[in-house]
Amino acid sequence: MGLMQTLLLSCRKAAELTERQSFAPLPAGQAVQLWLHARICAGCKAYQQQSKLIDSLLEQRGDTTVPLPTGPLEERIIAAVDSNK
Amino acid sequence: MGGGVGKREFDDWVHAHTADLLRYTKARVREEAIAEDLVQLAFIAAWEGREKFAQQSSPRTWLFSILKNKIADHWRKAYRDPVVHGLEPMDADFFAGDGHWAPGHIPQEWGLDGPDQDEQLQRFLADCLQQLPVHWRAAVEMKFLNEKDAGAICQELGITATNYWQQIHRAKVRLRECISTKMNKNHRR
Numbered sequence: 001m002g003l004m005q006t007l008l009l010s011c012r013k014a015a016e017l018t019e020r021q022s023f024a025p026l027p028a029g030q031a032v033q034l035w036l037h038a039r040i041c042a043g044c045k046a047y048q049q050q051s052k053l054i055d056s057l058l059e060q061r062g063d064t065t066v067p068l069p070t071g072p073l074e075e076r077i078i079a080a081v082d083s084n085k
Numbered sequence: 086m087g088g089g090v091g092k093r094e095f096d097d098w099v100h101a102h103t104a105d106l107l108r109y110t111k112a113r114v115r116e117e118a119i120a121e122d123l124v125q126l127a128f129i130a131a132w133e134g135r136e137k138f139a140q141q142s143s144p145r146t147w148l149f150s151i152l153k154n155k156i157a158d159h160w161r162k163a164y165r166d167p168v169v170h171g172l173e174p175m176d177a178d179f180f181a182g183d184g185h186w187a188p189g190h191i192p193q194e195w196g197l198d199g200p201d202q203d204e205q206l207q208r209f210l211a212d213c214l215q216q217l218p219v220h221w222r223a224a225v226e227m228k229f230l231n232e233k234d235a236g237a238i239c240q241e242l243g244i245t246a247t248n249y250w251q252q253i254h255r256a257k258v259r260l261r262e263c264i265s266t267k268m269n270k271n272h273r274r
Contacts, residue, residue: 010184019254023235023246046192050261057203057210058229061112064204070103077099077125081092081132 009037014044018051089136090144098144099128105145106152113156113226115215123159127152153230164223164242179258192261195268205271206264213263221256228253 009017017026017034026034038045090098103124110120131138131151138147181187214222227238239249 010180011186012180012184015180015258016251016254019257020250022253023250043186043191043193046194047261050192050195050265051257053206054210054257054260054264055229057206058225060203061207061210062109064108066108068104068107070107073107073121073124074099074103077103077128078096080125080129081095081099084129084132 009033011037011041011044011047014038014041015047015051018044018048022055090138095132095135098131098148102145102148103128106148109149110152110156112211113230114159115222119159123155124152127155130155157227157230157233160223160226161241164220164227166219179262190262192265195265209264209267210260212267213260216263217256217259221252221259224249224252225256225260 014034014037017030020026021031021034025031038048106124106127107120110123111117114120114123127148131148134151138144178187179190186192214225217225224242227233227242228235233241235246235249239246242249244252
C-alpha cells in the first residue's frame with residue numbers, strides 16, 4: 001500500500017474507523033490504512049490513545065468504594081418486595 | 086436442589102448489595118432519583134424471578150445482570166423518545182472541509198502522570214456525559230453495558246450498525262474534547 005493511499009485517509013475517516021474498530025475488526029486493508037495514518041498524524045495518534053482511555057474510564061465508572069448512605073433506600077426496597085409477595 | 090431464595094436471605098442481599106448496585110447505576114444515568122428507581126426495579130424483578138436463581142452463581146453477579154437490563158431498558162426508552170431527537174445542538178466543526186482536524190480542535194497528548202489522575206478524569210467524564218445530547222448518551226451507555234452485542238442493540242434502537250457506530254463516534258469526539266478542555270483549564274491554575 002503506497003504512501004499516497006495512506007495519506008488519502010482523512011482524519012475524520014480515521015476517527016470514524018477508530019470507533020468502528022471497537023465494534024468489529026476492520027477489513028484488513030482499512031485496518032492497515034488506519035494504523036499507518038496514526039503513525040504519521042500526531043493528532044490522530046493522540047485521538048486513538050485518548051479514545052481508548054475514555055473507553056476504559058467508561059467501563060470503570062462506579063468502581064470506587066465511596067460509602068453511600070443507602071439505609072432508607074434499602075428499607076424502601078424491602079417494603080416494595082414485601083408488598084409484591 | 087431447586088433454585089430460588091427465601092425472603093430473609095433476599096433481604097440480606099438487599100443490605101449487602103444495594104450500595105454497589107447504586108454506585109454502578111448513578112454513574113450511568115443522569116439523575117440520582119432515576120438510579121434509585123432502577124436499583125429498586127432490579128430487586129423487584131430479582132424477587133419475582135427468584136426461582137430462576139441457580140445456587141452455583143453468586144447473588145451479586147445475578148443482581149448486576151438484572152440491573153444492567155433495567156439500565157438498558159431505561160436508555161432504550163430515552164433513545165426512542167421522538168422529542169429527544171429534535172434537540173441535537175449545533176455542533177462545533179471538529180473537522181475541516183478537507184477532513185483534517187480543524188484548527189483549535191486537533192487532539193494533543195495529555196501527558197498523564199498515572200492512575201492518580203483517574204479520579205479527576207472520572208469527574209470530568211461524568212460532567213461531559215451530562216452535556217451530551219440524550220440520544221448520543223443513550224448509544225454510549227448501551228454499548229458499555231455489554232449485556233448484548235451490537236447487533237441486538239441496533240435492533241432494539243431501530244437503527245443500522247452504521248448509524249450506531251457513527252453516533253458513538255460523534256459522541257466520543259465530543260467527549261474527548263470536553264475532557265481535554267477541562268484538563269487544560271485545570272493546568273492553567
